[in-house]
Amino acid sequence: MTALDTAFAASGVLAVVGGLLAVTTRHVVHAALWLVVALLGVAGSLLVLGAELVALVLVLVYVGAVVVLVLFALMLTRAPIGPDLAHAVGPWRAVGAGLLGLATAGLLASVLVPLADGSVSRAEISTDQVAEQLFGTWVWPFELLSLLLLAALVGALTVARRPDPGGTAS
Amino acid sequence: MTLLEASLRAVAALAAFLVLPLLVGQAEHKVMAHMQGRLGPMYAGGFHGWAQLVADGVKFLQKEDITPRAADRWVFRLAPAVALVPYLVALALVPVHPGLAAVDVPGSVVLVLAATSVGALGTLMAGWSSANKYSLIGGLRAAAQLVSYELPIVLAVASVALAGGSLSLLGLADAWSPWWLLWQLPGGLVFLVAAVAELQRPPFDMPIADAELVMGAWTEYTGLRFAFFLLAEYAGIVVMSLLFAVLWLGGWHGPFEDALGWLWTAVKGFGVALVVIWVRVAWPRLREDQLQRLAWLWLVPLALLQLVLTGAGVVMGW
Numbered sequence: 001m002t003a004l005d006t007a008f009a010a011s012g013v014l015a016v017v018g019g020l021l022a023v024t025t026r027h028v029v030h031a032a033l034w035l036v037v038a039l040l041g042v043a044g045s046l047l048v049l050g051a052e053l054v055a056l057v058l059v060l061v062y063v064g065a066v067v068v069l070v071l072f073a074l075m076l077t078r079a080p081i082g083p084d085l086a087h088a089v090g091p092w093r094a095v096g097a098g099l100l101g102l103a104t105a106g107l108l109a110s111v112l113v114p115l116a117d118g119s120v121s122r123a124e125i126s127t128d129q130v131a132e133q134l135f136g137t138w139v140w141p142f143e144l145l146s147l148l149l150l151a152a153l154v155g156a157l158t159v160a161r162r163p164d165p166g167g168t169a170s
Numbered sequence: 171m172t173l174l175e176a177s178l179r180a181v182a183a184l185a186a187f188l189v190l191p192l193l194v195g196q197a198e199h200k201v202m203a204h205m206q207g208r209l210g211p212m213y214a215g216g217f218h219g220w221a222q223l224v225a226d227g228v229k230f231l232q233k234e235d236i237t238p239r240a241a242d243r244w245v246f247r248l249a250p251a252v253a254l255v256p257y258l259v260a261l262a263l264v265p266v267h268p269g270l271a272a273v274d275v276p277g278s279v280v281l282v283l284a285a286t287s288v289g290a291l292g293t294l295m296a297g298w299s300s301a302n303k304y305s306l307i308g309g310l311r312a313a314a315q316l317v318s319y320e321l322p323i324v325l326a327v328a329s330v331a332l333a334g335g336s337l338s339l340l341g342l343a344d345a346w347s348p349w350w351l352l353w354q355l356p357g358g359l360v361f362l363v364a365a366v367a368e369l370q371r372p373p374f375d376m377p378i379a380d381a382e383l384v385m386g387a388w389t390e391y392t393g394l395r396f397a398f399f400l401l402a403e404y405a406g407i408v409v410m411s412l413l414f415a416v417l418w419l420g421g422w423h424g425p426f427e428d429a430l431g432w433l434w435t436a437v438k439g440f441g442v443a444l445v446v447i448w449v450r451v452a453w454p455r456l457r458e459d460q461l462q463r464l465a466w467l468w469l470v471p472l473a474l475l476q477l478v479l480t481g482a483g484v485v486m487g488w
């Protein structure tokens with residue numbers, strides 16, 4: 001095991017443990033905070049693999065903005081301190097979710113484990129390469145995706161500003 | 171890089187992290203005292219009240235460390251560290267001298283932005299876990315403010331990165347030329363305003379607002395943990411000031427930069443920090459709606475305009 005292998009394994013364990021705790025904890029805000037740990041683990045793995053820009057943007061956008069937004073929404077609506085038992089699910093749904101999670105993990109493992117014999121080498125990907133791919137080869141899908149997000153944004157605004165049927169709203 | 175050099179760099183970054191925020195804090199005491207005719211900070215220790223900061227430190231050390239019974243223990247205790255540590259990471263990346271930063275990574279600009287955005291989580295954790303409605307409202311306001319002002323900061327920095335053709339702070343400081351003072355001026359102003367807002371300093375201190383929210387997210391904190399939040403605020407001033415000095419004012423560029431580069435960085439950074447302090451004294455607090463309006467109707471469009479201007483400049487080869 002090289003130092004990189006160790007670092008990758010540590011980040012991976014961090015991501016998996018953070019993810020598991022995020023879905024199993026009974027505290028809503030804790031789930032959001034464990035999500036931060038999981039995201040940092042994923043970012044660490046990407047960093048070890050040489051995809052520096054993707055890792056940093058993951059932290060900037062997901063930890064810095066998306067999780068902050070999630071916490072904002074939680075605090076605005078319902079964020080009790082202590083376990084939230086109102087949303088506890090029955091044993092059958094828990095078992096079903098566990099089985100589904102295991103099945104997905106098994107599927108991923110069956111694809112990824114055969115690659116772990118060292119046949120995949122670490123690729124140092126520079127920002128220039130990412131930019132060239134993104135704004136050269138993939139520029140149309142990229143723009144299409146932006147358009148989709150814009151449409152979602154406009155849609156959300158329309159839904160939020162819908163006047164009430166009584167006609168009393170401004 | 172040998173082990174010795176790596177540890178030397180780490181110790182240097184840590185020393186800067188421990189000393190510079192105190193220096194800015196001391197400067198704030200004195201500058202505010204002079205500007206507002208305050209006598210309090212001019213008393214302790216005799217000459218010019220030099221011992222005020224020491225006295226504050228001793229006071230914080232002596233206070234009992236209280237965790238409210240209804241609070242979420244772990245999150246409450248972890249919050250100051252989450253607020254503080256990212257600024258240490260950010261400070262270590264700032265270039266101080268031609269070709270010299272404590273840590274030099276290819277994407278250091280993005281890393282600085284990512285680190286400072288993680289620091290915001292500390293305020294949110296503190297606001298939620300205190301089990302106090304003032305704290306919760308403070309946390310809410312902080313979240314709304316930080317999300318709004320994150321965008322102008324990233325856009326303004328992206329403009330400089332575009333102009334310099336690099337994502338490394340060292341590369342950008344190297345590429346800086348005096349022409350940027352004019353070319354990148356709108357983006358620089360956007361960054362300065364948004365940085366003060368990101369630090370939740372007056373006039374953007376709605377989330378803290380001691381007169382109405384009793385310090386917001388920090389209400390329940392005492393002693394050292396409260397001091398850590400204060401330290402995070404001043405470390406934030408240091409990081410943002412140095413970042414502005416490096417990206418917009420050219421960092422080490424100046425006469426005799428081969429020998430005195432570090433001095434120019436320090437002088438410029440300290441000058442910006444003084445402006446941040448000055449702004450606190452000079453303007454009243456913005457209301458929440460004014461604050462959001464400023465971010466979305468002024469700063470974001472201005473930053474986008476700057477990005478277009480920079481793009482045009484790069485393509486035309488200005």
